[in-house]
Amino acid sequence: MxxxxxxxxxxxxxxxxxxxxxxxxxxxxxxxxxxxxxxxxxxxxxxxxxxxxxxxxxxxxxxxxxxxxxxxxxxxxxxxxxxxxxKGLLGRVRIGYSAIAVHSGILTSALTRIEHAMPEVEVLLQQIEPWEQNERLMTDKVDFVFAPVLDNYQQTLRVHHLTKLPVVVGMSVHHVLASKPIIELEDLKEEVFIEFANSDGEALDVVKSLIGLHPQTVIAKSDPIAVLALVQAQRGICVLPTVLQLPNFPQVTYKPLTTNCAVLLSLISRRDGNDPLLNKLKEILIAPTILAQDHPRSVLIK
CATH class of the missing domain: 1.10.10.10 (Winged helix-like DNA-binding domain superfamily/Winged helix DNA-binding domain)
Structure with a gap:
């Protein structure tokens, strides 16, 4: 027939x-x-x-x-x-995001842009921890990730830097450095760092990415509350973007650094660019109107 x-x-x-x-x-x-x-x-x-x-x-x-x-x-x-x-006017997009993307407002701004420009596109959101970003992208489980770029990428990915977020040091109010209004990197060289990560190696990558130090001792915890609980108990200190501060967490204080340390919040995707929908969405997601500070700058992570 x-x-x-x-x-x-x-x-x-x-x-x-x-x-x-x-x-x-x-x-x-x-x-x-x-x-x-x-x-x-x-x-x-x-x-x-x-x-x-x-x-x-x-x-x-x-x-x-x-x-x-x-x-x-x-x-x-x-x-x-x-x-x-x-023509890239209809379809589905899978977006991974970290806590930083939520607290900074970047994710909300991006979703608003998509809804306004491409209302027929279905958006599926997945919360992704920093240690999962690479694997989720390279196995085609997500199309984009809003997250900071760490130093442990082994595959080639496309990265668009969206904004810089200041970094602070979290410590117990009883810590010897708690009385200082501003912390110098030199003050932290002998400190134990407790970081939100899946392994000690990834925790080390976090510290290196955020403040450029290579501490002798790091402790990884996959629960951010556990990180602050250990900091509160004076087991060590932590470094984190300002947007992730919990100001009401008891007996924990946050100190700025004299060095202008910042985390780059980025849009990360695979390099393949044959999907018209994903190409259109990428243009929307990196547009300057959704940025908090800087204009986007495209780089390759190898």
């Missing part, structure tokens, strides 16, 4: 006259008659009552006409949907 046969049947059902229907279809009457015979042969029953005065629909033909109209509508909708997807 061919799609053109369905279209011809619908036109013939509207005209109930082979001559007029053939003229509308821009084919000769004999070709239309042959198409209807082939259609009836495919269906396995008579759809048309033919006589010298014209043509009428059989009972089976009346039912078939309703189904044929629905089928043609489905085909038209499928064609329109496929075209919109090919």
């Amino acid at each position: 061919e799609l053109r046969h369905l279209k011809s049947f619908v036109v013939l059902a509207e005209e109930l006259h082979f001559g007029r229907a053939a003229k509308r279809l821009h084919i000769v009457q004999s070709a239309l008659s042959k198409q209807m015979l082939l259609l009836e042969e495919s269906v396995g029953c008579r759809l048309l009552n033919r006589n010298r005065r014209g043509v009428t629909l059989s009972e089976a033909g009346k039912v078939f006409l309703e189904e044929a109209n629905q089928a043609l509508e489905h085909v038209e909708r499928a064609i329109e949907t496929a075209w919109r997807v090919s």
